Amino acid sequence: MSKLGKLNGYASLVKMQTGKSKLRQFLEIVRLSCGKLRLGIDEYYELGVFDDTSFPYQEKVRCVGWRGSALIDRLLNADHWRASANDKVLNYAILAHYGFPIPETIASFSPSGRTIAGERLLRTKEELFSYLCSALTLPVFVKPIHGTYGRGTFCLQSPLNDGESYLDARGHVVSRDELLSVCFNEKFGGMLFQERLVQHPDVAVIVGSTVSCVRVIVAVGDDRLPEVILAFWKIGREKNITDNFCMGESGNLLAWVDVGTGVVGRVITGLWPTGKECRNHPDTHAQLSGVRLPDWPSALSLCLHAAELFPGLRLQHWDIAFSNDGPVLMELNTEADLGVPQYLGGKAFVMEGIEALMKSRSRD
Numbered sequence: 093m094s095k096l097g098k099l100n101g102y103a104s105l106v107k108m109q110t111g112k113s114k115l116r117q118f119l120e121i122v123r124l125s126c127g128k129l130r131l132g133i134d135e136y137y138e139l140g141v142f143d144d145t146s147f148p149y150q151e152k153v154r155c156v157g158w159r160g161s162a163l164i165d166r167l168l169n170a171d172h173w174r175a176s177a178n179d180k181v182l183n184y185a186i187l188a189h190y191g192f193p194i195p196e197t198i199a200s201f202s203p204s205g206r207t208i209a210g211e212r213l214l215r216t217k218e219e220l221f222s223y224l225c226s227a228l229t230l231p232v233f234v235k236p237i238h239g240t241y242g243r244g245t246f247c248l249q250s251p252l253n254d255g256e257s258y259l260d261a262r263g264h265v266v267s268r269d270e271l272l273s274v275c276f277n278e279k280f281g282g283m284l285f286q287e288r289l290v291q292h293p294d295v296a297v298i299v300g301s302t303v304s305c306v307r308v309i310v311a312v313g314d315d316r317l318p319e320v321i322l323a324f325w326k327i328g329r330e331k332n333i334t335d336n337f338c339m340g341e342s343g344n345l346l347a348w349v350d351v352g353t354g355v356v357g358r359v360i361t362g363l364w365p366t367g368k369e370c371r372n373h374p375d376t377h378a379q380l381s382g383v384r385l386p387d388w389p390s391a392l393s394l395c396l397h398a399a400e401l402f403p404g405l406r407l408q409h410w411d412i413a414f415s416n417d418g419p420v421l422m423e424l425n426t427e428a429d430l431g432v433p434q435y436l437g438g439k440a441f442v443m444e445g446i447e448a449l450m451k452s453r454s455r456d
Contacts, residue, residue, distance in 0.1 A: 099133060099134070099137070102137040102365070103117050103118075103137075105365055106137065106142050110142070110143070110144070112142065112144070117136075117142060120136070120142070120149070120152065121133055121136050123153075124136060124141070124152060124153065124155070127153055128163075129153070129154075129155065129156050129157075129159065129160035129163065129442070130157075130159040130160060130163075131152075131155055131156070131157045131159070131160065132157045132158070132159065135157030135158070135431055137364060137365075138363040138364050138365075138435075139155065139157065139363065139364070139431045139432070139434065139435040140363075140364050140435050140438070141155045146438040146439075147438075147440060151439075151440040152440070154440035154441070154442040154443070154447070155431070155434060155440045155441065155442075156430045156431050156434060156440075156441045156442065157431045158429055158431065160430070160431070160441075160442075161427075161428065161429050161430040161431060162427070164407065164430065164441075164442075164446070164450065165407065165426060165427050165428070167450055167453050167454065168311075168405075168406035168407040168449065168450070168453055169404070169405045169406060169407060169426050169427075170404040170405070172404065173402060173404030173405050174405075174426055174427075176402055176404075176405070176424075177402065177405060177408070177424040177425060177426050178238060178425070178426060178427075179237060179238060179281070180235070180236075180237050180238070180239075180284060180423070181200065181202065181206045181207070181208055181237050181282075181284070183423070183424050184197065184208040184209075185207075185208045185209065186401055187398060187401075187421060188208055188209040190398075190401060192394065192397075192398055192421055193394070193417070193418065193419065193420045193421060194420065194421055194422075195233075195286045195287070195289060195420060195422060196286060196287040197209070197211045197284050197285065197286050198211055198212065198229065198232070198285050198286065198287060199211055199212040199213075199214055199223060199228075199284075199285040200212070200213055200214065200237075200282065200283075200284055200285070201214040201215075201220050201275050201282050201283045201284075201285070202214070202215065202237070202281075202282040203215055203216070203282065204282075206282070208284075212227075217272070217276070220272065220275060221268075221272065224268055224271065224272070225268075228248075228285070230248055230249060230250055230251065230258070231247065231248060231249050231250070231261075231288045232247075232248050232285050232286065232287065232288060233245070233246070233247050233248075233285075233286045233287070233288045233289075233333075234246040234247075234248065234271070234283055234284070234285055234286075235283065235284055235286070236274075236277070236279075236280030236281065236282070236283055236284075237280060237281040237282040237283065237284060238279065238280055238281040239280055240425075241336050241338065242333070242334035242336040244274050244277065244280050244283075245333060245334055246258075246260060246266055246271060246274075246333070247260055247261040247262075247288065247333035248260055248261075248266060249261055252265065256268050256269075258271075260333065261301070261302075261333050262330075262331055262332070262333060288303075289303050289413055289415055289420060289422075290415060290416060291303060291304070291413065291414060291415060292386050292387070292414040292415055292416055293416070294386045294414075295385070295386065295414045297376070297378060298373060298376060298378040298379075298380065298383060299327050299328060299373055299376065299378075300328070300329075300330050300373070300375050300376050301330070302328030302329065302330060302332055302333065302334075302335060303328065303334075303335065303413050303422075304325065304326055304327045304328045304335045304413075305325075305326055305335055305411040305412055305413045305422050305423075306323055306324070306325045306326070306349060306385065306391065306411070306412050306413075306414075307323065307324055307325075307326060307409055307410070307411055307428075307433070308320060308323045308391070308392065308395045308409075308410045308411075308412060309321045309322050309323070309407070309408070309409055309410075309428075309433070310395055310396065310399045310407075310408045310409075310410060311406060311407055311408075311445060311446060311449055312399060312400075312402075312403060312405070312406045312407075312408070313406075313445075313449060314449070314452050316400070316403055318395075318396045318399035318400060318408075319396075319445065320351050320392055320395065320396065321443075321445070321446065322351060322433055322437060322439075323349040323350075323351050324346055324347060324348055324349055324433050324436055324437070325346070325347040325348075325349050325356060325385070326344065326345075326346060326411075327344060327345040327346065327347055327359070327373065327380070328344050329342075329343050329344050329345070329374065329375055330375045331343060332344055337432065339362065339363055339432065340360075340361055340362025340363055340366075340367050341362075345359055345360065345361055345370070345373070345374075345380070346359070346360050346432065346433075346436055347359040347360075347380055347381075347436075348433075348436050348437050349385065351392070353384065353388070354384050354385040354388025354389075354391075355382065355383070355384050355385075356380055356381055356382065356383045356384075356385070357381065358381070358436060358437075358438075359371065359380045359381055360435075360436060363432070363435060364435070385414065386414055387414060387418055387419050390418055390419050391412050391414070391419040394412065394419050394421060395408075395410045395412060395421075398410065398421055398424075402424070405424075405426060406449060406453065407426070407446075408424060408425075408426070409424070409425040409426065409428045410423070410424055410425075411423040411424075411425065
C-alpha cells in the first residue's frame, strides 16, 4: 500500500470510529506539523493524537513524536554529558563507584583496555577467542558497550557438542564466528559479558524468563532535585532475549505503571490501529493489569538517587529490573522516543513540569 493510501485508510477509520471529518483531521495535522513540536502525519494517527477524548486540542499541541522527542532531548541533555549514559562501561563504572546495584559483569572485551570494576579484561582477538573456548561460563548475557534497541545482544544458555557454537535462550544456534564478528563491530566499541539476571519470582511467574525492565523517566529541575515523570513496563516474550518494544514489531508488550503505587495499568501489543489492549501475558497467561510490582518504592528511590550523579542530563531514562536481591539499574538512556509512552498513558508528554523545564533551558 502506498503512503498516501495508508494515510487515507487511517483517515477513513478515524472518521468511522469518532465521526471526525477528514477535513478536520487534515486541519489538525497541518497545525500540529507546523507547531513547535512538529508532530508527524503518521504520528497523529499511530500515537492516537486524533482521539479528542484522550487528547483535547489544548493537549494535542503538547504531544510529541520523534521530532519533538529529539528537540526535547537536545534542549535538556548536554552533549558533553551523553557518554556518561550511552557508554555502558563509563555509566556502570560511575554507578559501581557509588555503590548502586548493577548487572554483574564477568568480562569486558575492550581493545582500549577499559573495565568497570575489576572484571576480566580481554583486549585482543586471541584473548577473546581463548576466553570463548575455555573460560566462558554459561548462561551469559552479551551486549555492546555502545548499543541500542537490543542490537548485537546474545543470551547464551549452553555450549553445543560441536565445540564451536552455543544454544541461545530462544533455542537458536549461535556460532562462535558469529559472536566474534559482532564483538569486533567497531560501532559497538567492545562487548560486555554479564551474568544473566534472575528475576524476582513474583515477576518471573507473570512474564517468564525474559528480563523485563521498567523504564522510569526522571527529570532534573533547576533546583537539581530529580523527579519521576512517568514509568512503563517493557514486557518481554519467550521468543525474545530483550524487552525492546520497537513500536510493537518485536512482539513484546508495553504496560503503563502508576508511579505512586507500582500498579500495572493499560497493556498494549502495539500502536494504533493494529495494536490491541490485553490483560494477560500471551505466553504465561498470567494477569498483567492490576499487578503491583515488587520493591517499587526501592526502585524509584534508586532511580532518583542515581539521577543526581548526572546533573547535565536533565531528562533521564532508567531501565530497572527486579531481582531476588532487589531492584537493579540495568541502563541509563538518552535520546528516547517519548511518543510511545505518551500513547500508552493517554497523556501529552509536555506536561506542566516539562514545559517549565524546557522554557528554563531555552533562556540559558
